Amino acid sequence: xxxxxxxxxxxxxxxxxxxxxxxxxxxxxxxxxxxxxxxxxxxxxxxxxxxxxxxxxxxxxxxxxxxxxxxxxxxxxxxxxxx
Numbered sequence: 690x691x692x693x694x695x696x697x698x699x700x701x702x703x704x705x706x707x708x709x710x711x712x713x714x715x716x717x718x719x720x721x722x723x724x725x726x727x728x729x730x731x732x733x734x735x736x737x738x739x740x741x742x743x744x745x746x747x748x749x750x751x752x753x754x755x756x757x758x759x760x761x762x763x764x765x766x767x768x769x770x771x772x
Contacts, residue, residue: 694766695756697737701770702749714749721749728768738768747771 702710714721728734729745738745750769757765 693763694733694737695763696765697741698765698767699738699741699743699770700767701772704772707772710749724748724751734766734768737766743768743770 725745725748728738728748728751735745738748747770748768749771752767752769753764754767755765756763
């Protein structure tokens, strides 16, 4: 998939929320590892994360949404982080 991102939003989950999602994260450990590796190997994601001081190992999920422009090649990205 090729796309541009016009906005990154980083959301650090609170400990009580992490407790709720921990069982699902345990089931999807390999998926999370692949996501972290993909993010780390993407210049677009890597640069955005470095500018915010976020490490790929903190990432537990990501969401892509269409940008306000309506262009399918442009996305808003939300990155979910472990506390």
